[in-house]
Amino acid sequence: MNHTDPDRTERELAEALAALAGGVQAAPDAYRTARGEWLRRERRRRLVLAVLITVVFALATLIGLWVLNEAPSDSGVIFSGLPSVQVDTR
DSSP states (O other): OOOOOHHHHHHHHHHHHHHHHHTOOOOOHHHHHHHHHHHHHHHHHHHHHHHHHHHHHHHHHHHHHHHHHHSOOSOOSTTSSSOSSOOOOO
8 A cells, every 4th residue: 555645745736837927927007908908998889779769759750740730721621611411320
């Protein structure tokens, strides 16, 4: 049987993990830069969409008001008063 000292095992494991952790590198600056640009583009897209929705809503409102203003103000055929022909309901 191979008898190993627990302190030795712990020390070797700590050394192996330290060597492994030493090989890990931080995220490069290019990632942060690309992410920042993506967030700016996303904000710009949302702003453009909000402006576009506002413009379409304003145009639809103005067109609706213009159409209502162009409607004739005199009474139409339907609302001209009493009917000229009376119906006999016997």
